[in-house]
Amino acid sequence: MAPHDTTAGPSDSIDGYVGDSLYPSSFHASFAPPNIDAMLAHVGIASPRGHATRSSFTMVDIGCGDGIGLILNAAAHPEGHFIGIDGNPGHVARGAAMAAEIGLDNIELHHQYFDAALAAQAGGAADYVQCQGVLAWVSETNRGHVLDLAAHMLKPGGALAVGYNCLPGWTPMVAFQQMLWTLADGLPGTPTQRFETALEQLRATGIFEAGHWEWIDEMRGRLPTDYFAHEYLNRHWTPLWSGAVLEAAAERGLALAGQARPNRLRADFALKAAWRDTLSTIANPAARECALDLLTRNWFRTDLFVKQPYARLSATVQAEARMQGWWSAARPLGEASFEARTAAGTIRFDNDAAHAILRALENGPQPLSAVPDIGEADLFNALDALFMAGEVVPADPPADVPLAAATHAALLRLDAATINGAVSSHGVIGIPRGSLRP
Ligand SMILES: C[S@@+](CC[C@H](N)C(=O)[O-])C[C@H]1O[C@@H](n2cnc3c(N)ncnc32)[C@H](O)[C@@H]1O
Incomplete structure (x- = not known):
């Protein structure tokens, strides 16, 4: 493919991806370095940062949108360096303005297409690469560029977290998206206007049954309006089979280590015995x-890959790494729920160990080793259940976050409603929990 003119202004398509509309700012806490480290420790793989948290590292975001996720991580981790890559100049301009407003000097946002970035970006230096909402939204050629770029930028032992729509969960919506995209193609107006017009044209046809409309109308009541064009109006949008993604990653030296989200952290909690x-x-x-994915009718994956060759931890070192891992409570103890809903049903864990962990975290992040009087096995079981339930999140040891107040102010101006929930439970940014309300 010929190199793209990366100095051009907004265009209506980036190789078939919606280019004339800005994707809503979004923060994905499960792609933050402490979360990736916790997931790796769980499967016995060393953190790309080694044991010394708060040592310097580099994180890259491929298809970063306006980079709000990187910006939050950059504010939370002054010791890190952050690189965002996106093909929409409006995204990069919005993120750069916000980073400048906060005063961050550890982030660079590049207006680059994936193939151009592959030629321009230095290789082998990244500890973490994240790529959310890109792989299943772009052409097969660009999927290859994304994985090539990730493999190129990661150092051995570095981690790639990639979130994508998968099959079979999206199967009922494949025909729906195809009809929507085709109806919208060539309509006048902004992508959001075209989406709305096409949606009502499709509704009037009566082709799709109530379930489709319940799905889309529920989302329209909940998500920012500009999200929908970016989900449904891309020419090459296609949910993926995880096996194909795994094979494409393996060809590039990227080995599956697990998932970035903890919903499947423990097979014995998340999967029925028969499965x-x-x-x-x-x-x-x-x-x-x-x-x-078939058994759980999965519709979204957050695959976590590690670049070969990488180090495996001995059982002793793994247990030690888990005991030394820091955690933050997602909400005050009195509001905690001791239940997790999984694909297999609801697990309940209202036990001494879970209460002891939350009590230890009441006044802020602590390492698991700070929880008194509970044996290691019970601690690990309770922690896993709390993590799967969203009651605790991995954190780094507290550090001076000099730009927390400026980040807080910038977020409030941007779109507190979108980002509030994720940030206030994230725990490491240094913003008081629940304070990001308009
Ligand atoms: C659905 S958005 C996800 C944004 C962000 N990762 C998030 O989760 O909020 C997909 C992003 O990929 C970018 N993109 C799509 N195709 C691209 C290409 N060929 N080169 C560079 N960026 C591209 C878009 O501009 C958009 O910001």
Whole structure:
């Protein structure tokens, strides 16, 4: 593919991806470095940062949108360096203005297409790469560029977290998206206006049953209006089979380590015994992941890959790493729920260990080792359940976050409603919990 003119102004398409509308600012806490480290420790893989949290590191965001996620991480981690890449100049301008307003000097946002970035960006220096909402929204060629770029920028042992729409969960919406996109193509107006017009034209046809309309109308009541064009009006939008993603990653030296989100952290909590039995009969890893998605009717994955070669922790070092990991409570103890809803049903864990962990975190982040009087096995079980329930989130040891107040003020001006929930439970930014309300 020929290199793109990255100095051009807004265009209506970036290789088939909506280019004349700005994606709503969004923050994905599960792609933050402490979260990735906790997920890696859980499967016995060393953190790209080694054991010394708060040592310097580099994080890259491929298809970063306006980079709000990177900006929050950059504010929370003055010791880190952050690089965002996106093909929409409006996204980069919005993020750069916000980073400048806050006063961040550890972030660079590049207006680059993926293939141009592959040629321009230095290789082998990144500890973490995140890529949310891109892989299943772009052409097959660009999917290759994204994975090539991630593999190029990561150092050995570095981690890639990639979130994408998957099959079979999205199956009922494939025809719906195809009809919407086709109806919207060539209509006048902004992408959001075209989406709205096409949606009502599609509704009038009566082709799709109530379930589709319940799905989309519920989302329209909840999500920012500009989200929808970016989800439904891309020419190459296609939910992916996880097995195909795994194979494409493996070809580039990226090995699946787990998921960035903790919803499947523990198979014994998240999967029915019969499903686990079935999965244990499938030796091929790609086929096993597809089977898992089929059994759980999964519609979204946050695959976590590690660049080969990488270090495995001994059982002793792994247990030590988990005991030394820092955690933050997502809400005050009195509001905590001791239940987690998983694909297998609801797990309940209203036990001494879970209460002891939340009591220890009441006054701010602490390492798991700070929880008194509970044995290691009970601690790990309760922590896993609390993590899966969203009651605790991985954190770094508190550090001076000099720009927390400026970040807080900038977020309030940007769109507190969108970002409030994720940030206030994130725990490491240094912004008082729940204070990001308009
Ligand atoms: C759905 S948005 C996700 C944004 C962000 N990662 C998030 O989750 O909030 C997809 C992003 O990929 C960017 N993108 C799509 N195709 C691209 C390409 N070929 N080169 C560079 N960026 C591209 C878009 O501009 C957009 O910001």
